[in-house]
Amino acid sequence: MQRGHTRMRITLVQGDITEQEVDAVVNAANSSLLGGGGVDGAIHRRGGPEILAECRRLRASRYGKGLPTGQAVATTAGRLPARWVIHTVGPVYAKSEDRSELLASCYRESLRVAAELGAATVAFPAVSAGIYGWPLDDAARIAVGTVRDTPAPVEEARFVLFSAEVHAAFDRALNG
Numbered sequence: 001m002q003r004g005h006t007r008m009r010i011t012l013v014q015g016d017i018t019e020q021e022v023d024a025v026v027n028a029a030n031s032s033l034l035g036g037g038g039v040d041g042a043i044h045r046r047g048g049p050e051i052l053a054e055c056r057r058l059r060a061s062r063y064g065k066g067l068p069t070g071q072a073v074a075t076t077a078g079r080l081p082a083r084w085v086i087h088t089v090g091p092v093y094a095k096s097e098d099r100s101e102l103l104a105s106c107y108r109e110s111l112r113v114a115a116e117l118g119a120a121t122v123a124f125p126a127v128s129a130g131i132y133g134w135p136l137d138d139a140a141r142i143a144v145g146t147v148r149d150t151p152a153p154v155e156e157a158r159f160v161l162f163s164a165e166v167h168a169a170f171d172r173a174l175n176g
Contacts, residue, residue, distance in 0.1 A: 014164060017123055020082060026125060029067065039130070049078070051075055071109055072112070103134065111154060114152065139169070144159075144170060
């Protein structure tokens with residue numbers, strides 16, 4: 001179901017990603033796929049045991065050592081108002097090593113998975129900008145730039161940002 005020439009609309013929302021009525025919600029997962037803190041914990045709590053059950057099946061089959069950083073994989077969204085959760089593992093920020101390509105890969109791979117699913121609307125968190133310590137303005141620049149430059153048959157990429165500070169950084173990246 002390719003919609004080749006549609007221009008993806010990028011929108012910003014301050015709020016709770018678990019409340020978004022979209023086709024797919026992107027989870028800033030940890031590599032274990034078994035839940036964690038931040039966005040990951042919230043998605044697993046609100047989505048219910050169905051998400052964890054599918055994540056355990058993925059661990060038992062394709063991802064025995066966990067999902068590699070920068071990759072993405074989809075599961076059901078369980079009790080979330082979305083159809084799917086796309087799990088992606090962001091890199092931990094390090095001053096001593098440029099990991100920005102891994103962060104960009106999270107967004108590209110999530111859009112690739114969304115396209116495979118036929119998702120028209122995708123909600124993204126600020127991957128790696130929380131407990132993984134990525135500087136906000138840089139995380140926003142990479143996120144917005146990568147989504148803007150990635151061809152995908154997605155109609156809307158919605159960044160759902162948990163605070164006014166994060167929303168402001170993404171607004172600067174989008175409209176700066």
